[in-house]
Amino acid sequence: MHVRLQDVTKRFGGIAANDAITVSFQSGKIHTLLGENGAGKTTLVRILAGLLNPDAGSISIDGHPVSIDSPKHAIALGIALVSQHPMIAGHLTVLENIIAARAGGQRTIIKMKALRGEVEQIAADCGFKLDLDAKAQSISLGAQKQLEIVRTLLSGARLIIFDEPTDVLTPAESDAFFVLIRRLADQGKAIVMITHFLREAIAHSQAITILKRGRLVASVVPAETTPAQLAELMVGVLPSIVAATEETPGRVRKTVLEVDNVSVEEDRRQIVRRVSLTVSEGEIVGIAGVAGNGQEDLIEAIVGLRQATEGRITIDGTHVGFGETRKLIRDDRIGYVPPDRHRDGLAGVMSVADNLSFEVLERRGMSRFGLRRFQASARHASRLIERYRIQPPRPETAAEKLSGGNQQKLILARVLDRNPRLLIVCNPSRGLDVGATAWVWDSVRRVRNENGAVLLLSGDLDEIRSLSDRILVFFRGSVSGELSPDEASSERLGLLMGGAGGEHAA
């Protein structure tokens, strides 16, 4: 299969998200698209997947011109997109979600047994251990990604596009993923991958195309390049990352957060088991772990969104309990960046200004007697947009029209701007490019350096290692190990995250 895009252009309100892009994708090759947030990578693959219609340009498959006007048509042509955020029906089982790829066809009666066998075969070929009868919403993000891959293969795709596939995966899962797509490529599939991880791009792909502000700026051969070169092509000059640690020795650091023997239950199952931890002023405590091992639930208990079934949580010595979230936010005692920004962060159809006002809605000046003050809200929005360089700088834009990176900036902006006593950030740089990641890391470090207490939860080990002063690893609801960043090699973290770290722990 040889898919060629010729001079493909797509504009949104005068801005060219794709400007005369010409690129080909071939069977047997893993082709990586690189670029900053908003460079037009997602737009390009959405055009391929039939989700967007290009304004100009042409697409051909094996020399025959095609017009991909709907996702259905794309699938019929053998093109499938595995998007960044899992597209699943949460209430259906894993199997039902997978066979949805086929059930949409002509058959009126679904041959469950036969399909089940086929699905099991594909999953086994890929080395996935999927519980086909679990509800799709109850499985981890990593497993949801596996679900989508199996679904894609079942639909008979020949060109498979992965939008930031490894974002939600653990190191081990990522490695397995790359082995898998290599095998798929060898079987004759064409693979297109969008990623922010430069090393991944170099290590695993056969072609790299770099986009910048909607234009194709370079096509490089991975073997002949370095991460630094790629970063420079993407953003121009690489931003310097500053202030890793600024130690002020001899200070007495007060404990801000104290979690004492806390357990959390869901459906009468213990998902957090007697966890204790502390976070003091001027330190970043990192929590590493495979998504779904209870760390998110512990965080929710800390911010008051979940009931702790036992134990005690205090912030600055005061007990905090279930249902107090709003009070904690209002009093600037916590700032909370949730793990899944797409789901928990924004009301997409509402404006950027409205979304920026979430946390300060009741603040004096922003509202009076329950009435909102629009001028104050507009000023607040403009200030944050400018200070945190949110693009496009228009407060009235619907938040869902922002690129993923700018959505993340929006959420971070409204939290960081409040200078909360305890900052809880989850996956702060997920989906961000090199430049934006540097900015986010700097911001988090600045909070620490200004004596703030930070609890960081991240699935990205680089992030955990670069930012944390102490690292706690979560496995099956409890802390499986505590490390300093120096001791925390990928291997060691990986072992602890897989629960095999017991014998290594000192």
Next chain:
Amino acid sequence: MPLSSYFPAFTWPAFAGNRRVGFAVLPLAGIAAALATTAILVWIAGANPLAAASTIVDGAFGNTYATGVTLVKATTLLLAGLAVGVAYRAGLVNIGAEGQLQMGAAASAASAIYLQPIVSGSLLTLISLFAGFIAGAIWSGIAGFCRAFFKSNELVTTILLNYIALAFVSVLVSGPMAASSATFRESERIPASVQLPKLIAGIPLHAGFIIALLSALLVGLFFSRTTLGFVLQVVRFNPFAARSQGWSINRMIVLAMLLAGGFAGLAGSVEVLGVHGRLIDGFSPGYGYLAIGVSFLALHNSIAMIPSAVFFGAGITGMSYLQRSLQVPSSTMFAAQGVLIMFVAAGTALAVQRARQSAG
């Protein structure tokens, strides 16, 4: 040769692809389709659709009295429409305006009749209106509470509560509240001093019309200006985001339903205090259901509901005039109403879907 080659400007894809046009046109297209279907129904019933159309307009707006009647219907429809719209803008589907309106009417009538020894005059009118609001609020609040704490679908519970309310009012006027001399199932008459005053002598338009307009305005302000209205909209657009902001979704659901039902209760109150002067079995020809159409046609915008309610009100008065003058059976009218709601809801739903698609 396709039509578009003669009229290049009117190619369907271009037309449907234009977000702005699509958004405004689809609800109107819904009305057009409904009117066309109604015309067919009228024709089947043996009347000339064109003559029928002019008869309807004549019946609804032909003279000041007819216009007054239309606005009286619009008053009730507007208040009931707010009950649908307020719930919808908080992400809830309230099909229970009918029941909430019945309960509001019952509470309003009961307080106006039984509190007479204690208070009288316009103070009692206010108490009675308040009682109507509260009763409607409680009735929908039940559905809100069940949704929030037992996860029962409010669409289903509100419908079920309608039947209970209707039966409850029937029971009230057949026994406990029945007028001693009545041949119909109705309550004692509420003294004129407690009823809502007429705005213009000789025309049935009553002060409830002002209440309804003010309510629409207040609801508009509530959603655009208040922090609470803002939070309700966040709950609608993304309950997960609302949750992680620490806004209690359950509380918001109950609150939105209470507020919504309150307006439907008021709709019942103005029927009792402004139109009938008593509680009558079957006083509502399905206002609570028509209210769904009122709200959808206005895309749930409370100010746009004012003309929408007048439109539906004109439908009722115009069609009943049609029935009297051209002998078109009343069932045609109910069929036409149903068709209208269906098309309008489909049109607006399509418009919203299209807007969302082009946003994505």
